[in-house]
Amino acid sequence: MQPAGPILCVLGELVVDLLPVPETGAGPEGTAPHYVARPGGNALNVAVAAGRLGAPVRLLARLGTGPLAGHLRRHAELSGVDTAAFVEAAEPVSVAVVGLGGDGSPDYGFHVLGAADWQWTDDELARALPGSVGALHVGSISSWTEPGSGAIARLVERLSGEALISVDPNIRPMLAEGPVGGSLGNDRPSVTRRLDELVSRADLVKVSAEDLAWLEPETTDLDDAAHRWAQRGPALVVLTDGGAPLRIARPGRPVLHRESPRVDVVDTVGAGDSLAAGLLTGLLATGTTTRRSLAELPDEELLALVDDAALVAALNCTRVGADPPTRDELAAARDRR
Template identity: 70%
Template sequence: MLTVLGELVVDLIPDPTADAGPEGTAPRLVARPGGNALNVAVAAGRLGHPVHLLARFGTGPLAGNLRRHAELSGVDLSRSVDSQDPVSLAVVGLAADGSADYGFHVLGAADWQWTDDELAAAWPPGSQALHVGSISSWTAPGCDAIAGLAERLHADGTALVSVDPNIRVALAEGFGNTADEVRARLDRLLVVADVVKVSAEDLAWLEPGATDLDEVAQRWADRGPGVALLTDGGAPLRVARRGRPLLQVQPPSVTIADTVGAGDSLAAGFLTGLLEDGVTTRAALDALDDERLERIAADASLVAALCCTRVGADPPTRAELDAARG
């Protein structure tokens, strides 16, 4: 069983089929469920894997849409928390190549308010992996409770810990955060991570000036995780492990609608692939041979690629993944 912990965000995505009114000042936006944790959990659920989502469901007319979106994908919400704080919103801008830019409306939102007591009560017994990341993992006050849970799981060895920084610069350098605080909070998580997924876009902020991505991927693996995944759009996925040769997996070529949710889908594909292959402990992860690891990474890349062919965070089902394998 996989457990995903983090934020729920309503993504307001431009509708390319609609005009912006006579003056061009009224673009039509479509509200789609999103957020790192929700996207990862939904992607895992659609792949048919048992998954719990630990989320704080806020108030507002779109809260029910987020809940229904998760339920339709088979995500277990029984350990989530109802909150009187508002739901997070993101206004998405899309470039010509489908890459996304985000404007956030998240002040006081439910996602950042986790407490130690909430997480102690919410953790589902028997879960074999925890995925955390993005805004909730490095935003106070809840980030301390999230890090505390990751540290406890790492110390007792009962679950793999997966971390995705998923930096959003507007929030990492504002919204009560400073760059130094965010980096320190991420360092606390990375120390106890078994799997780390980081993007070249993240690295542009985390390590300005770093250009040799092969070297960076290997260096991140040397920090302690069992596997470090470095994504770079349509370029090869770098898969690094300490003391092992760097693996590169070429993502399939697809027609891109947008890239929203692609990294989250890749993380879900990779984690479910590990668990379904019997890799449920750090010892098993360290013992995983390169051939099996490369196969799991290739499947994860295909999951992400299929998500990119559709608007918004809309990952594939298991049947769609199987069909795409050919």
């Protein structure tokens, strides 16, 4: 049963993340490291985080084949995510093998050739949409990999002006260019062009310094980058840079900075997704579901929403993998600040 009122729709991939378990070692010869399978992927992470925060959220995803597919669905459902829009696909589920750096930052090895996530059609998306869309969040690999990226771009074009459009490039360089990217039909010019089209129609863009390092390798001034991106079409750009202050840019206004909460970081998997979910949940709760309402939102109210979103991301980083907090956990952490 669909909730009353505007719904947050999240569109993208479902990925099984294989995370290392360092304490188990790698066997006597160092050749058998242990991994645990966890649900992941930009869209699933965003939807789950929003669901745990109490947002009415529907996940538009193509559920591939394999023994872990059912766990992906169950993970979403346990967090209150509406999975009625799942497409039962014949292609396999995507898999990412994750390595962790000393600071908790992830490195990915992807096994995604021919996966279900990139095969969207216009008819599938038309059937998946609920009656009332308050916001549509798209991004990551499915938004810039054909053939499905074309259908996603057309959906964004159709909903532009009717719902808040949110875009997160979430670049994965291995899949965007080079031999692996080429096997998916991706290269730097085509991926950049597809993202340019989405960003020009977006109302909200969440972009990371890592994304910019690939999209604009000559960029060194992140303030200038945030300002430039806000002139490309979005009403709001949020630029993340690990634990450094967030940059918040709006057309015709100075770039604002916001400190991220300090926490003991276990890893940063899903941090950006959690931040996006926290911000979208806050915007939806305040009735900010159009470009005009976002543009007219006072800085004081916007920064309060950004602070909450940053806290959601920080709490996610205190746990293994993408494991965002619930609404009650966020409230408790907010009270402790």
